[in-house]
Amino acid sequence: MNYERLEADKKDILLIDDMAVNLRVLSAILAREGYNVRKALNWQMALTACQTVLPDLILLDIMMPEVDGYEVCQRLKASQLTADIPVIFISALDDVFDKVKAFSVGGVDYITKPFESEEVLVRVQNQLALRTAQLEILKLNAELEQRVQQRTSELEKALHKLQGEVTYRKHLQSKLLDIALHDSLTGLPNRILFIRRLEKALNSAKQEPNYHFAVLFLDCDRFKVINDSLGHLVGDELLRAIARRLQACLKPVDTLARLGGDEFAILLENLTDISIAIKLAESILQQLSLSFQLSRYEVFMNASIGISWGNKDYDRPEYLLRDADTAMYRAKAQGRARYYVFDPVMYQEAIQILELENDLRRAIERQEFLVYYQPIISLSTGRISGFEALVRWQHPIRGLVSPIEFIPVAEETGLINAINTWVLRSACQQLSIWQHYPVTPEPLTISVNLSARLFLQPDLLVQIDQIIEETKVNPAYLELEITESVIMENSNAVRIILQQLKQRKMKLVMDDFGTGYSSLSYLHSFPLNALKIDKSFVKRMQENQENMGLVPAMIGIADSMGMVVIAEGVETKEQLLQLRSLNCNFAQGYFFARPLEQQSVIKLLAASPQW
Numbered sequence: 001m002n003y004e005r006l007e008a009d010k011k012d013i014l015l016i017d018d019m020a021v022n023l024r025v026l027s028a029i030l031a032r033e034g035y036n037v038r039k040a041l042n043w044q045m046a047l048t049a050c051q052t053v054l055p056d057l058i059l060l061d062i063m064m065p066e067v068d069g070y071e072v073c074q075r076l077k078a079s080q081l082t083a084d085i086p087v088i089f090i091s092a093l094d095d096v097f098d099k100v101k102a103f104s105v106g107g108v109d110y111i112t113k114p115f116e117s118e119e120v121l122v123r124v125q126n127q128l129a130l131r132t133a134q135l136e137i138l139k140l141n142a143e144l145e146q147r148v149q150q151r152t153s154e155l156e157k158a159l160h161k162l163q164g165e166v167t168y169r170k171h172l173q174s175k176l177l178d179i180a181l182h183d184s185l186t187g188l189p190n191r192i193l194f195i196r197r198l199e200k201a202l203n204s205a206k207q208e209p210n211y212h213f214a215v216l217f218l219d220c221d222r223f224k225v226i227n228d229s230l231g232h233l234v235g236d237e238l239l240r241a242i243a244r245r246l247q248a249c250l251k252p253v254d255t256l257a258r259l260g261g262d263e264f265a266i267l268l269e270n271l272t273d274i275s276i277a278i279k280l281a282e283s284i285l286q287q288l289s290l291s292f293q294l295s296r297y298e299v300f301m302n303a304s305i306g307i308s309w310g311n312k313d314y315d316r317p318e319y320l321l322r323d324a325d326t327a328m329y330r331a332k333a334q335g336r337a338r339y340y341v342f343d344p345v346m347y348q349e350a351i352q353i354l355e356l357e358n359d360l361r362r363a364i365e366r367q368e369f370l371v372y373y374q375p376i377i378s379l380s381t382g383r384i385s386g387f388e389a390l391v392r393w394q395h396p397i398r399g400l401v402s403p404i405e406f407i408p409v410a411e412e413t414g415l416i417n418a419i420n421t422w423v424l425r426s427a428c429q430q431l432s433i434w435q436h437y438p439v440t441p442e443p444l445t446i447s448v449n450l451s452a453r454l455f456l457q458p459d460l461l462v463q464i465d466q467i468i469e470e471t472k473v474n475p476a477y478l479e480l481e482i483t484e485s486v487i488m489e490n491s492n493a494v495r496i497i498l499q500q501l502k503q504r505k506m507k508l509v510m511d512d513f514g515t516g517y518s519s520l521s522y523l524h525s526f527p528l529n530a531l532k533i534d535k536s537f538v539k540r541m542q543e544n545q546e547n548m549g550l551v552p553a554m555i556g557i558a559d560s561m562g563m564v565v566i567a568e569g570v571e572t573k574e575q576l577l578q579l580r581s582l583n584c585n586f587a588q589g590y591f592f593a594r595p596l597e598q599q600s601v602i603k604l605l606a607a608s609p610q611w
């Protein structure tokens with residue numbers, strides 16, 4: 001169907017009237033005014049005309065046979081196609097009733113016959129102008145609608161983008177939070193997150209009397225050795241493997257955290273009994289004792305575990321962790337690869353150690369240390385060949401404190417460096433004084449114990465050189481005693497230092513031999529001059545009369561490696577005889593003399609004893 005106008009700029013008017021004469025008259029008036037006029041004699045023709053081209057206006061006669069004007073109008077209004085076309089009724093009937101009916105069926109105006117042509121034209125113009133305006137409004141409305149739709153979809157797009165941005169930022173934020181609360185190496189919670197969870201557990205314990213929890217503090221034994229000898233990459237690989245193995249021992253609700261270095265912590269919640277925590281510690285120790293198959297090495301690793309039992313009396317979560325840490329240290333002190341359950345007495349002891357530490361700092365300033373000397377006897381001559389310098393602390397209140405008590409604390413705090421170099425200097429000064437006495441046997445050696453900590457000091461050699469220079473002692477008479485821990489903990493660096501000491505002609509003694517873990521073949525790779533057999537072996541020698549325990553084997557091996565043997569802790573004549581029969585080179589012990597003050601040493605030298 002063609003909806004376009006016949007002539008685009010001309011308005012199209014359809015006349016419907018059964019009287020041809022009427023059609024002609026009206027048509028002439030309108031055509032003169034430039035309208036495009038079409039004519040229909042009945043409903044059928046009108047419908048066809050509308051279907052061909054939609055008129056802009058219809059002039060409709062009322063009185064028509066078959067379908068009258070009202071009916072035509074009603075039909076036009078009923079069809080969607082023609083409903084909007086304005087209809088002006090034209091009729092000879094001049095009756096109010098008909099006018100009302102004409103409007104009620106949808107007409108917009110009414111012209112009475114006979115009509116003035118001006119009136120017809122004015123009314124036609126009015127309706128056409130109205131219609132144009134209506135169409136304009138409709139068009140504007142449609143445009144407006146379209147713009148609103150466009151704007152809405154733009155807004156929707158912007159909103160969508162904004163929502164995407166919000167989601168991205170939320171994701172970023174949670175990622176940052178994740179980084180802040182986790183250890184990057186193992187992906188485990190870190191100390192901050194662990195303390196948070198611990199705090200929650202503590203709060204639960206404060207609210208519910210039946211809520212129990214425990215903290216396990218785990219520290220790897222000898223991890224540093226592996227890290228130093230095999231490198232950090234292997235160390236990292238091992239830490240990840242340890243983390244995985246620990247995780248496998250736990251339930252999903254338990255929290256495993258890496259606190260830093262080789263330290264891990266575990267939070268166990270909803271426990272009924274501490275025995276559950278102990279069982280877990282046992283199974284962890286068992287699992288960790290199995291070898292770790294890393295990409296290039298097979299590594300063995302043990303750990304020590306401290307356990308603290310959570311209860312509502314703790315003020316802060318950190319205290320629980322501290323107590324588990326203290327218990328862990330106790331496990332280490334008892335020989336490692338074991339667990340220890342915290343007991344409040346330990347806290348008291350920890351406090352005492354703290355006090356000792358403070359006192360020790362003051363002791364250095366106030367010079368409260370003394371050196372005692374214990375003679376070392378040559379078993380071939382039976383005479384004194386040297387002395388071992390043993391430090392003592394003259395505590396203002398406690399009296400003489402044993403090095404067994406304060407040396408570990410001094411080592412832990414780093415105070416050992418100052419104490420040990422002071423002992424070395426005093427001992428060398430003492431030796432140079434004794435060397436001027438006529439009673440002093442030639443040569444007389446002095447032995448000084450060096451702590452493992454000292455070997456971490458970069459200027460150790462410089463300090464020793466300086467002391468030798470100051471005191472003018474012959475370095476060949478100076479014996480330095482080290483323990484196995486020295487070479488186990490930082491072997492490569494230590495090997496170099498020991499070689500340089502040897503170049504300076506100083507003697508190197510492996511002290512407390514047999515109590516550490518080092519193998520003899522490993523020891524052999526260090527430039528040692530002598531082995532000092534630990535007193536525990538000398539003691540057992542007597543209990544085991546026939547084969548004298550391990551001492552003969554130790555002497556034999558030292559001999560084969562070209563090392564001199566010193567036996568310590570000789571307390572009886574029998575022990576002396578046994579050692580002599582085994583061709584042990586030197587001995588020291590209460591049987592000969594206890595560690596002595598320097599004045600007593602002079603008397604002893606003057607007496608020139610022989611055993």
Ligand code: C2E
Binds near residue numbers: 403568
């Ligand atoms: P050590 O180097 O093995 O010293 C021998 C220890 O055995 C000394 O204990 C000595 O008094 C004791 N002793 C000697 N003869 C006998 C005996 O017949 N029977 C028994 N039961 N014990 C005997 P002390 O003086 O208490 O020293 C203990 C440890 O403290 C030393 O063991 C040494 O490791 C350390 N130490 C002492 N002085 C120093 C020092 O100046 N620096 C460092 N780093 N450590 C020191």
Ligand code: MG
Binds near residue numbers: 388
């Ligand atoms: Mg010693």
Ligand code: MG
Binds near residue numbers: 511512532534568
């Ligand atoms: Mg010893």
